[in-house]
Amino acid sequence: MTQRDFANAHGVGLFTLSKWLRLERKIAPAKVKFKEIGLLKPASSWPVEVVSPQGWIVRLQNDSAVEMLPELLLALPC
Numbered sequence: 259m260t261q262r263d264f265a266n267a268h269g270v271g272l273f274t275l276s277k278w279l280r281l282e283r284k285i286a287p288a289k290v291k292f293k294e295i296g297l298l299k300p301a302s303s304w305p306v307e308v309v310s311p312q313g314w315i316v317r318l319q320n321d322s323a324v325e326m327l328p329e330l331l332l333a334l335p336c
Contacts, residue, residue: 310334 261279265272306318306327314334318324 259267261275262272264270265275304317304319305321306316306324308316308327308331312335316327316330316334318327
């Protein structure tokens with residue numbers, strides 16, 4: 259499909275579409291930088307502990323339960 263056909267099909271001016279495409283090409287995606295951080299030894303004896311601003315606490319007895327954490331957090335009041 260040509261730019262003209264696309265613009266006509268979607269009710270956009272050809273000049274506007276061309277401008278959007280030109281601007282999109284100029285914008286470079288932001289580079290993601292990762293940095294390794296060291297974690298302090300947890301004060302809790304639980305492998306995983308999540309404390310909410312509302313005061314509820316989720317504690318997992320073993321690391322294997324981490325996979326269940328997203329589902330569990332969605333079930334809690336926020």
